Amino acid sequence: MTNEDLKTDKQKRLLDSGFKLFTENGIVNTSIQNIVDQAKMAKGTFYLYFKDKYELRDVLVARKSKKLFTDAIKSLKKNYIENFEDQIIYIINYVIDELTKNQLLLAFISKNLSWGVYHETLVKIYDKNEPDKDAFNELREMFLDGIKKNNIKIKNPDVTLFMIIELVSATAFNAITYKKPLSIEEYKPYLYSTIRLMLRNEN
Amino acid sequence: MTNEDLKTDKQKRLLDSGFKLFTENGIVNTSIQNIVDQAKMAKGTFYLYFKDKYELRDVLVARKSKKLFTDAIKSLKKNYIENFEDQIIYIINYVIDELTKNQLLLAFISKNLSWGVYHETLVKIYDKNEPDKDAFNELREMFLDGIKKNNIKIKNPDVTLFMIIELVSATAFNAITYKKPLSIEEYKPYLYSTIRLMLRNEN
Amino acid sequence: MTNEDLKTDKQKRLLDSGFKLFTENGIVNTSIQNIVDQAKMAKGTFYLYFKDKYELRDVLVARKSKKLFTDAIKSLKKNYIENFEDQIIYIINYVIDELTKNQLLLAFISKNLSWGVYHETLVKIYDKNEPDKDAFNELREMFLDGIKKNNIKIKNPDVTLFMIIELVSATAFNAITYKKPLSIEEYKPYLYSTIRLMLRNEN
Amino acid sequence: MTNEDLKTDKQKRLLDSGFKLFTENGIVNTSIQNIVDQAKMAKGTFYLYFKDKYELRDVLVARKSKKLFTDAIKSLKKNYIENFEDQIIYIINYVIDELTKNQLLLAFISKNLSWGVYHETLVKIYDKNEPDKDAFNELREMFLDGIKKNNIKIKNPDVTLFMIIELVSATAFNAITYKKPLSIEEYKPYLYSTIRLMLRNEN
DNA sequence: GATGAATGAGCATTCATTCAT
């Protein structure tokens, strides 16, 4: 086993332990000691890989959400959906379904992504000077591409994408987690109908 | 001064001190000691009025957001706006402007309301079994009333209101705080256009 | 027992424990935990009285050295020594004898007073704008007074006092602790002879 | 390059790095990691050359102070000063000037030499059973030689030298660093006058 | 009710040292 493998192994174990504990008990209630105990290594080792537990969280959020979008796009490509609106709905539906299946992941991402890292990350999407930095970028490329190819008239596609993402994030969390105002399955038709509307709004 | 007054006075001082310190330094960085120092009373006294600082926060969030909506509706009533859509936009615009003026309040409410108390609170709006409990209820009454009186065809008004509120909360925070994807003033036309669309969507 | 007494009691116990542990094991090897264990109280209590162990040390150095000089002057006054030079020698001899008897105190004061607090303290002696601040001041008053009354011609008495104090501190520590170059008793004649010389040097 | 050279090279780099970091940040605030980073080598390598950072410090203090005295004596020899007292003053003045120019060195030597290694080192000067061990010895030889050749009547030259060295160390540090009671230049006349007095004191 | 001294569990972080490679 090479040094490089060892390093990756430890880091991976820390990420896994962190994710398990963060989702189960929350970040505030998870100590470095908990994490290294779970990962079966010494406390000091943690600091060889992460500055503190918040850096671990940030890496985790970035990886988990990147995977979510990557998987969604991968799945889309397998399904040869022609219509642009349908493609967008497909992606959103895929992500919603994944998060419904894994509600600990949903809680983790929602809590930490949205009001912490998320805005820093998301903000970069709209910042044209920092392209290709994260998971959302591929989505954005796809979105802009689709609009162009389909000759869709939207004044500011970035703003539309922004509104769609935020609307989905905020409302899906409520619907999945609290089934309020409706269960996610009941809510989907309203959401998708609204999104189609937004995609047709030339502003 | 009666004992009752004293109790109210102390409680008020704790709320004021808590709000000042929470907005300035964040909740995590505010200790009970900080709060009672600011409120000029003894540490033990805190526990006569609140279980812990999170209970203080919850009361604060409820009061501050209630005030925001109450003020908005009060202001609306002074302005005799006839059109229903315009009324909704007026309220949203009022709240956005208030939060733009007071960004510490915005950060406080966003951070604590949305992903903590907020969902518990908001959820109650859509829970018809718990009416008249909070600030959002008056808004909801007004909303449902307007739809009825104006003979607007919306399949599930609660869902529409839910989507509007969530969309505004999530996107306005970004726009005000980070000016991403646009500054709040640049963003407003897109937002209001989308809301009008949603109000016309019969689903 | 009043609150004031209680407070003094805890503080006193911390001072006593700190002195015992500092002299026995050194400051670096003494932890807050050690101190509170010795003082039989909780760790947090330490922080009610001192910022950290260095503040405890500073208070200790100030108190111990103040006591040394105060005792010396008190003893001098009981002995009605007429001659000024003899008075100075008496004081120095008193302090040297005390430190010889209590070498832990000597080590503690030498190590911490000289290269830490000491210079801040000592420096104030020579700073006429900050009088009456510490233990050395009474000595200085006495010294200046004696020079005046005895019509001794010294160009800058503060400089002379400074040199005497530093010479005594530095050399007595060596002589007492290491008996190098001579034991303190063998060394005393040389030291006192030199001091008498300095007191007669008009510069 | 032989292995021996390599060893010397690494050791030299460690000494240089240690000196830089000790003087800039203090010993307590300098970690082994800092030292090897600065020296551009691996952590484990440190332990091939030094037991710990205190051994590194001791070597450093010995080398730096040896150099100071060696340079002073070398400079003296170039200047053909006849008079013995003048020679002594010349040396002291040389050292004071060097330390005034390089106050980081002064602080480092004062802090570590005087109240740690120094006394162990200095003590050896007066210990006739351990001659030729360090930098002070050449000085001592010169001192004893001068006294003999000039037929100076001093009862115990080692004691006189001891007092002079200690007086200079202690007071010059204060004068240079804090300008108390006087700046070093103002203080010099008093100091040198006193030293001349001591050299004439037959005891 | 009001006080604030006392508590002590709890945690992040550092760092000297080891040792397999």
Next chain:
DNA sequence: CATGAATGAATGCTCATTCAT
């Protein structure tokens, strides 16, 4: 010789909570 990943003991400090007055 040289490396540097891994270790885990050690410790300063915070702070919510209690309770005797």
